[in-house]
Amino acid sequence: MRLELKHGTVRYPTTDAIKDVSLSIEQGSFVAIMGATGSGKTTLLEVLAGLIPLTEGSVSPTGFSQRVGIVMQHPEDQLFASTVEEDVQFALKRQSLSEQERERKVKEALDLVGFTDMHACPLTLSGGQKRDVAIAGVLVFHPHVLLLDEPTSGLDPHSRTSLLQTLAGINARGDAIVMASHDADAVAEYASRLLIMDHGKILRDGTPSSLFMDIEGMRHLHLGVSHARTIASLMEAKGVRLPKGIVKEADLISALEDIL
């Protein structure tokens, strides 16, 4: 299943949030989108999810009914039910399922995010736990494409790692992930494709290992690169010869092990 956006434009009275953007998301891919605030990342995700209408262009297949799911920023704000189970199963309301089927799907979704207490009250949970429950609420209808807007924002190291591993697991079972994020380390570690947005257009479309090479270019767009890449470039500047395209921690370690 491929999600295609063709010449998409979203026009507002004062500005174009996205301008003539064409993009296709392949089945099972892990795509990251980086861009300064106001570059149109959130609008692009909302268009791909079918939440806002395009002024021009088309996008398909999209929306809840086509199994395209989106987790927006601070998803914990969407929680409203009295138990975790009730909140997570909200997305299954319109499906005619048996009690057992419903419960099974809810449990599956909660297992994916690593949360077990089905009868807890969502509003009493910690920030990281709330986020997990909110994401489970989207995973429960098994989207084939999962869009996420800054999923790791505000999470402490432990919660962040746990969430990213959940996403990797979902991707491993064949579902596509499209993640807008400032977290360059997460992008380097997990994404196989990186899109850079600026002023409503896709400026660059490549891989983290190629695009993170241009540190100055990224800084010019108010973007950072992964920490491993920063260190690698510092060493290259001091004359250390390193293989090209080091953006991940593991790659940096292997390269350094070889040198020393």
Added chain:
Amino acid sequence: MPAAIVGQNVTFSYDGSHTILDDLTFSIDEGEWTAILGANGSGKTSLVRLFNALLPLTSGTIEVFGMPVVQPKNHPLLRRIVGMVFQNPEEQCVAPVVEEDISFGLENYQIPEEEIEPRTEEALRNVGLAGFASRNMASLSGGQLQKVAIASVLALDPKILILDEATSMLDPTGRSDVMETLRFLHQKGTTIVMVTHLSEEAVYADRIIVLGDGVIKANGKPKEVLRDVRMLHENGLEPPLPVRLWKRLGIAGPAPLSDEDFAEGICALN
């Protein structure tokens, strides 16, 4: 250096059943940059809110420049001396225009009207936002909003500046902007207390207090605290990348804390 904040046997609990902070003893010196490092739920936010009496002390004592925080009559002066900037840039905007937001605090302390404008201008200059006085808050980025929040606090001429995870909701540009402002203020002599869960941000500090499960797990200089990988992991924290790499590579000697020192260190070994 004289002590700015002294805490003895500090205990805090919201309802009496669940203890958030348990018998902490510590001291923060004037002019120091102290990082309070801890994972979510460690009690770090509650701790700093005891310093300006936003939360009531359950037991123990805290004195700010010799003033006990428990006495209500001290609270107005306390909140002037201890300025606090919070995590969410949008939720601490008191007014729609920058100069009104900054003058809010000044009006609370009955600063005479003729002093309000010059103090506002100076505060904005100190955070690198000169000329922003008549801008609408809605037109500012997250980093700029946080700098306005810092300016609002600076206008009151505080002795201590507390940042409660003030960079966690910002993008990389906003974050480095705010950190640069803090470094500038620290050089001018402001006492800074920075609450964070990122060890990278604690590298700049003069001292780090690590909180875990409501108790102090470590209290020392960055080069002691950030190299103790096991202690950091036990408390839900990650050491800075240079330290992680150094240890993974099994290199002897003290691990460098900053990227530059790491690069230097590797080159030296080569």
Added chain:
Amino acid sequence: MTDGIFDARTKLLCFLLFVTAVIEAGTLLPFLVLVVLLFPASRSAGLCAHDFFRPLASLWQFFLLVWLMNAFFSTDARPLWHWWIFNLTEEGTIQGLLVVLRVLLIVEAGAIYTASSSTKESVGAINWTLTPLSLFRVPVGEISLIIGSALQFVPMLQEETERIKKAQKARGAVFGGKNLIKRAKSMIPLLLPVFLRAFSHADALATAMEARGYQSGGRRTKRKHPPFSLCDKLALSGGMILVVFCYLA
């Protein structure tokens, strides 16, 4: 505190005087005068035709209901038409029309006032106007603060509502429904989270205000107002003459 020709306080007082005049008006002539005055006022406030006619367009059902209630439920000895509890009277019809006209005039004047004054100006003007009440121990400063904060909350709440609506739609929520009960139930996933966000936002704001030394009922710097200009004095006199005229006519 002067934005444009008139002082913020003048604008507020003129609005209040206009409302008083509307209440006093009883016959056709004063109403005509009041309606005619709306046009130059809305022009100078920068209100375009679309915004000017919007209250009429969006409230027409309410106006119709008010008129019907007056027309059919007045007690009068000689009804034009009678059935069960409905009593159509000439007097009721005219009364209904006057009530609708009064509400419409006030709503329009309100729209003109809000278009002509910024939040800060309005709050400052309200604060000044209410000052005499502080002699009766009314917490004027706090009331102004509450009004100012509430006004700022409106755009924030609108944003939150939009955001949460999208998040719930993304997991299959449908808002609305055939009957009223179904519709109300479908709004819970929207209203409850927005409600919670509003409280959370209010709490964060209150904490930030406390941290910057705000004390409930405490004294704050008194900001001086510039004296009323000639334009202000003329406008205020005109307003008072209008009230007297409407009362007498």
